[in-house]
Amino acid sequence: MIKxxxxxxFEKNLLKAGRLLNxxxxxxxxxxxxxxxGYAVKNLKLSSSxxxxxxxxxxxxxxxxxxxxxxxxxxxxxxxxENALFHLDRLDIYYILNRFYNVxxxxxxxxxxxxYGEEDCLKDGEWQTCFTENDFTDLxxxxxxxxxxxxxxxxxxxxxxxx
Numbered sequence: 001m002i003k004x005x006x007x008x009x010f011e012k013n014l015l016k017a018g019r020l021l022n023x024x025x026x027x028x029x030x031x032x033x034x035x036x037x038g039y040a041v042k043n044l045k046l047s048s049s050x051x052x053x054x055x056x057x058x059x060x061x062x063x064x065x066x067x068x069x070x071x072x073x074x075x076x077x078x079x080x081x082e083n084a085l086f087h088l089d090r091l092d093i094y095y096i097l098n099r100f101y102n103v104x105x106x107x108x109x110x111x112x113x114x115x116y117g118e119e120d121c122l123k124d125g126e127w128q129t130c131f132t133e134n135d136f137t138d139l140x141x142x143x144x145x146x147x148x149x150x151x152x153x154x155x156x157x158x159x160x161x162x163x
Contacts, residue, residue, distance in 0.1 A: 018077030110161040
């Protein structure tokens with residue numbers, strides 16, 4: 001279920017008009033919420049590179065390819081990314097954040113969530129890049145984003161960034 005308080009915080013910082021980018025399928029709960037609220041939403045469902053009967057894995061190559069599909073001429077007032085990038089290494093996350101920056105309008109915002117922790121780990125057979133507030137602040141220091149807010153609940157670090 002979407003964290004109602006997070007989405008309200010996200011909406012509070014959104015500009016009044018424009019499109020949203022959602023890194024999930026059209027059937028996702030976030031997409032349903034945004035379209036119900038009247039936002040024009042573009043979905044960028046990251047394609048998977050490996051599938052088995054129980055899990056879908058999103059490989060680095062597919063994420064980078066799908067991010068390249070975002071053209072600089074596209075513009076969004078907000079980008080919603082819930083649990084879609086935690087399996088990437090920090091350099092790839094940095095690359096994607098810069099890509100997001102290029103497609104956001106001035107004062108556009110991004111919502112991101114990651115596993116909370118001081119060390120990256122292998123969990124349930126999946127690589128997970130974890131962040132603390134300090135780790136993420138260090139990473140953002142190499143971008144032009146500003147941090148609007150952090151939330152740390154249930155071992156998840158959730159962040160709202162502003163261009």
